[in-house]
Amino acid sequence: MVNAIINLYLKKEENMETTFDMFIETEVPEDELIISRTDFSGKITYVNETFAEISGYETHELIGKPHNVIRHPDMPKSAFADMWETLERGDTWEGYVKNLRKDKGYYWVFARMSTVIKDGKPVEYKSVREPVSYAKKIEMQNLYDEMRAKEENQTRVVLYIDNNLLADAEALEKT
Numbered sequence: 001m002v003n004a005i006i007n008l009y010l011k012k013e014e015n016m017e018t019t020f021d022m023f024i025e026t027e028v029p030e031d032e033l034i035i036s037r038t039d040f041s042g043k044i045t046y047v048n049e050t051f052a053e054i055s056g057y058e059t060h061e062l063i064g065k066p067h068n069v070i071r072h073p074d075m076p077k078s079a080f081a082d083m084w085e086t087l088e089r090g091d092t093w094e095g096y097v098k099n100l101r102k103d104k105g106y107y108w109v110f111a112r113m114s115t116v117i118k119d120g121k122p123v124e125y126k127s128v129r130e131p132v133s134y135a136k137k138i139e140m141q142n143l144y145d146e147m148r149a150k151e152e153n154q155t156r157v158v159l160y161i162d163n164n165l166l167a168d169a170e171a172l173e174k175t
């Protein structure tokens, strides 16, 4: 079972690990916001407690790191190119992002990124994130899979399975 699932992960990047953890999703709670701020180069200057908890890092491990520390390999390059262009124009970017946890699991967010203005001057970037519905996650996974296939020639098939099945598979893996 586990091998069947893992074999669905068709990797093209040699150093991309395929571990069971990659299939574990962390659900973002409905009532909490995940917040981060960065300097103009995308280096993290602040994260709230919820950000640290959801991403599986300690706050101090994230401060000073480039924000791509949580970049998931499923995210197409063009999504971030669009994000940076939008921010650099001074506009707000909104979009769905699949992020990589420290333990290689993942979580989906709807992110809104914008420039922080102080005394009329841009000082840094900020991002606030909200949970994503199940249907939207599937839609975005399919869209990003297509985009990546076109942009980077990478094939990856993601299988959505019931949580109970996943627990059974995990138990089997341990035997």
Ligand SMILES: Cc1cc2nc3c(=O)[nH]c(=O)nc-3n(C[C@H](O)[C@H](O)[C@H](O)COP(=O)(O)O)c2cc1C
Residues within 6 Å of the ligand: 036, 037, 038, 041, 042, 066, 067, 068, 069, 070, 071, 072, 075, 080, 087, 097, 099, 111, 113, 114, 125, 126, 127
């Ligand atoms: C305020 C802000 C928040 C960001 N949040 C994320 C994020 O949650 N996940 C992510 O993968 N990239 C995020 N990025 C984009 C990263 O800086 C980076 O461009 C992206 O991960 C792609 O990595 P790469 O540039 O190395 O290809 C954010 C950037 C800014 C300015």
